[in-house]
Amino acid sequence: MILGAVVLTPMIWEKALAEVEGSGQISTEMIHALLDAQGERGIYEDPDRMEELRSALTNKIKEHILIRKFPVPDDVEPITGFQR
16 A cells, blocks of 8 residues: 555655654654555545554654664675576
8 A cells, every 4th residue: 555655656755754753753644645646545534544554654664764774784695696
């Protein structure tokens, strides 16, 4: 669901990441922008469901930020290699 929005609108995703880094949470307006970029809001028109999504998405973005900031030494070989 959110992946479609990320592919279509990377700038909105970057803004969402910056918002969570700055305030610690993603705003409802930002979630609406992500949902609108992918199509319909569906069940997230319901305020209870929106709060559920906001909480889950905030947690996932925090995890994403943490993983991306994890330091990997330059001499560490990748686990997977591709050859032609």
